[in-house]
Amino acid sequence: MNFEPSEEQKLLIESARRFVREELYPHEEEVEKTGAVHRDLRQQIIDRALEVGLYAANMPQDLGGGGLDSLSMCMLDRELGRASYALQYTVGRPSNILQACVGEQRERYLFPCIRGEKTDCLAMTEPGAGSDVRSMSTRAERDGRDFIINGTKHFISHADIADFVILFAATGFEETPRGPRKRITAFLVDKGSRGFEVRDGYQSVSNRGYHNCILEFDNCRVSGLDVGFAAGEDLAGCTG
Ligand SMILES: Cc1cc2nc3c(=O)[nH]c(=O)nc-3n(C[C@H](O)[C@H](O)[C@H](O)COP(=O)(O)OP(=O)(O)OC[C@H]3O[C@@H](n4cnc5c(N)ncnc54)[C@H](O)[C@@H]3O)c2cc1C
Structure with a gap:
């Protein structure tokens, strides 16, 4: 079996190495000292990463x-x-699940993430x-066409800089070959939505400039979209 990278992959590796050397390494000391990637620097790295593909x-x-x-x-x-985790993360790789966006979700979440205009974070883990x-206790209960979300997530990377969260919550039960199991549904919730608070998370021993957060949902209302539910609720998206 040939494990040699293809010519195309070699070019990719070469251009990524150059990018790290020229666009990320020079800022590592600043991130180490300040514990943050400044907004202007973030934008600069995003612009350069978009330019070079x-x-x-x-x-x-x-x-x-x-x-x-x-x-x-x-x-x-x-x-x-x-490169430093905080700097390399700025070269966005939007969550793949965003490809499941339908209807207006595509213009509101998917494409802006691909164009570097918005950043997502993904919230699954909970203190318990x-x-x-599947043992998550964050739940989203139907209220007419809306959902009401309650629960706590922790360890959520980059929630401090994200524009919205891809939130996983229990929405009931479903039959599986192993018997009834909690049904988990993904929701798109904008930062700034009423009843949704982002708090500082835990200090990392290393990875300066990277932050994880605690997310609190307290009767946070999100509106269901017709299209999101046409194919079943397992991957339904809602907008806050
Ligand atoms: C830096 C960092 C960033 C993170 N970012 C995110 C994020 O952006 N979004 C998000 O949703 N989550 C995030 N997480 C959370 C991460 O996904 C969880 O830490 C992970 O799922 C493990 O969960 P836990 O920490 O509760 O450990 P536990 O589930 O309590 O596991 C503790 C230990 O027990 C072992 N264990 C657990 N169950 C079993 C079993 N059945 N059999 C044998 N061994 C078992 C595990 O392997 C582990 O060693 C992040 C975590 C860290 C540390």
Whole structure:
């Protein structure tokens, strides 16, 4: 079996290495000292990554992304990972689940993330439910066409800089081959929505400039979209 990277992959590795050397390494000391990636610097890195085609490299080309396959993405991640975690994260790789956006969600969430105009974060883990995702207690209950969300998430990376959260919450039960199980639904909730608070998370020993957060949902109302529920509620999206 030939494990040699293809010519295209070699070019990708080369350009990612150059990007890390020229656009990320020079700012590591500042991030170490300040514990943050300043807003202007963030924008500068996003702009440069868009210019050289490294931004949203995981997203399909027909959506405006780089269209890299999984192996090439690993190679890119490995190269970017040579830099500080906070800086390399700025070269956005939007959550793949955003491809499930439908209708107006695509213009409101998916495409802005691919264009570097918005940033997402993804919230699954809870103080009482880490590896065992189905035991989550955050719940979203139907109220007419809306959902009311209550619960707490923690360890949520980059929620401080994200524009919205992809939130996983229990919405009832479903039959599975192993019997009834909690049904988990993904919601799109904008930062600033009433009843949704983002608090500072835990200090990291390393990874300066990277922050994780605690998210509190206290009767947070999100409106269901007709289209989101047409295909069943397992991947339904809602907008806050
Ligand atoms: C830096 C950082 C960033 C994170 N970012 C995010 C994020 O953005 N969004 C998000 O949703 N979550 C995030 N997480 C949370 C992460 O996904 C959880 O930490 C992970 O799912 C494990 O959950 P836990 O920490 O509660 O550990 P636990 O589930 O309590 O597990 C503790 C230990 O027990 C072991 N264990 C658990 N269950 C079993 C079992 N059945 N059999 C054998 N061993 C088991 C585990 O392997 C682990 O070693 C982040 C975590 C960290 C540390």
